Amino acid sequence: NEVTTYDFKNIIANFKISSGNFDIKPFGSGHINDTFLLTTEPGYEDAYLLQKINHFVFKNIDGLMNNMLRVINHLKEKAEKAEKAEKAGRPAKETLTLVQCKNNKYYCQDHQGNYWRMTLFLKDTQSYDLVTTTKQAYQGGCAFGNFHCLLCDLDPALLVDTIPDFLNIEKRLDSLTIAIKKNSAGLVRSVRSELFFLLERANSMGEILQLGRAGILPLRITHNDTKFNNILLNQHDEVQCVIDLDTVMPGYIAYDFGDAVRSIINTAAEDEKDLDAIQLNMPLFEAFAKGYLGKTVSFLTEQELKSLVKGVLLLPYMQAVRFLTDYLEGDVYYKTHFPGHNLQRARAQIQLFKMLESKKGKLTDIIQQEWLQLKNDLGVLKA
Ligand code: ADP
Ligand code: MG
Ligand code: MG
Numbered sequence: 001n002e003v004t005t006y007d008f009k010n011i012i013a014n015f016k017i018s019s020g021n022f023d024i025k026p027f028g029s030g031h032i033n034d035t036f037l038l039t040t041e042p043g044y045e046d047a048y049l050l051q052k053i054n055h056f057v058f059k060n061i062d063g064l065m066n067n068m069l070r071v072i073n074h075l076k077e078k079a080e081k082a083e084k085a086e087k088a089g090r091p092a093k094e095t096l097t098l099v100q101c102k103n104n105k106y107y108c109q110d111h112q113g114n115y116w117r118m119t120l121f122l123k124d125t126q127s128y129d130l131v132t133t134t135k136q137a138y139q140g141g142c143a144f145g146n147f148h149c150l151l152c153d154l155d156p157a158l159l160v161d162t163i164p165d166f167l168n169i170e171k172r173l174d175s176l177t178i179a180i181k182k183n184s185a186g187l188v189r190s191v192r193s194e195l196f197f198l199l200e201r202a203n204s205m206g207e208i209l210q211l212g213r214a215g216i217l218p219l220r221i222t223h224n225d226t227k228f229n230n231i232l233l234n235q236h237d238e239v240q241c242v243i244d245l246d247t248v249m250p251g252y253i254a255y256d257f258g259d260a261v262r263s264i265i266n267t268a269a270e271d272e273k274d275l276d277a278i279q280l281n282m283p284l285f286e287a288f289a290k291g292y293l294g295k296t297v298s299f300l301t302e303q304e305l306k307s308l309v310k311g312v313l314l315l316p317y318m319q320a321v322r323f324l325t326d327y328l329e330g331d332v333y334y335k336t337h338f339p340g341h342n343l344q345r346a347r348a349q350i351q352l353f354k355m356l357e358s359k360k361g362k363l364t365d366i367i368q369q370e371w372l373q374l375k376n377d378l379g380v381l382k383a
Pocket of ligand 1 (some may be wrong): 027028029030032033034035056073074096120121122123125126127229230232243244245246
């Protein structure tokens with residue numbers, strides 16, 4: 001039992017909260033951190049989330065927590081301004097609130113060397129692993145669009161890369177090439193067709209990076225883990241808050257758009273075995289794009305708009321490269337549930353990529369139509 005593994009009494013004593021007899025339970029379905037809900041029964045009056053930050057994945061905890069604090073403070077400042085400007089009417093956009101430690105930092109270490117942080121638990125919220133309705137998809141688009149919009153005036157240079165080269169496709173392809181050369185598990189011959197497919201597209205997949213280096217795409221502050229379960233919705237399925245800020249760092253907005261679409265548009269699981277079951281749910285894509293563009297139309301550049309579909313193709317491609325690399329290396333990074341799991345995952349992402357590639361024109365049209373509509377509405381408003 002996880003709950004008995006840690007010295008919670010001493011860990012909690014580091015934080016500036018009124019001491020109490022907390023009930024402690026593992027919480028949520030995140031795969032990276034270990035999350036615990038702290039409540040004082042009855043009635044949940046003070047509820048906190050205590051997280052053990054995964055310091056095997058995140059090597060620079062101090063940098064990570066500085067990023068998180070900076071971003072949260074900026075979001076909160078913006079929310080207040082927006083609220084004042086619009087007077088009443090809309091509920092304040094909620095953001096995460098970090099609980100300070102007695103040493104005035106926002107994280108602490110336990111005797112075992114683990115790192116811990118605490119946030120206020122946001123009650124009456126839900127996160128979903130799977131998107132099922134267009135309303136949810138639209139709200140997801142609004143959430144990440146608003147996140148980009150609120151952070152578009154914060155200098156990305158103020159943030160550190162919490163995982164260096166996390167979404168750098170050139171580096172990911174270098175790792176694949178090394179894995180092919182080493183062939184440590186002797187599997188290269190068995191995946192020749194998959195490798196051929198991926199390597200044939202290697203150049204075109206570097207486009208976002210190249211445009212970024214050429215200064216054509218601006219570096220912005222991006223979330224970099226835009227899975228749907230990193231948004232909290234209220235009981236009416238309206239967005240409350242973007243969470244899981246560990247990977248917030250400088251990036252290109254097409255990455256966030258692409259990764260969100262990767263999970264929303266796929267009718268099957270990320271590791272689907274039956275490739276025919278992998279279809280595109282276009283209504284969910286359309287709803288997500290509508291929500292996203294509505295929040296970003298005021299500042300996205302034309303180049304960024306064009307890059308969105310590139311991101312939609314890049315993210316499944318990059319995931320396929322990563323799964324296949326791990327397969328060739330003998331499953332050293334991703335947890336696998338059976339032999340060949342990483343290969344099955346890679347094949348599913350390649351299939352998703354193929355479907356997206358064949359619908360590229362349609363995806364581009366949907367974005368373009370929505371953009372023109374929004375620009376038109378803005379023009380009418382100004383006139
Ligand atoms: P991981 O990096 O492991 O995914 P998250 O920060 O996403 O960790 O947290 C895991 C889960 O905990 C989330 O998917 C969400 O359901 C829940 N959660 C996280 N923060 C809060 C919060 N402040 N209030 C309510 N629920 C939260
Ligand atoms: Mg998460
Ligand atoms: Mg995470």
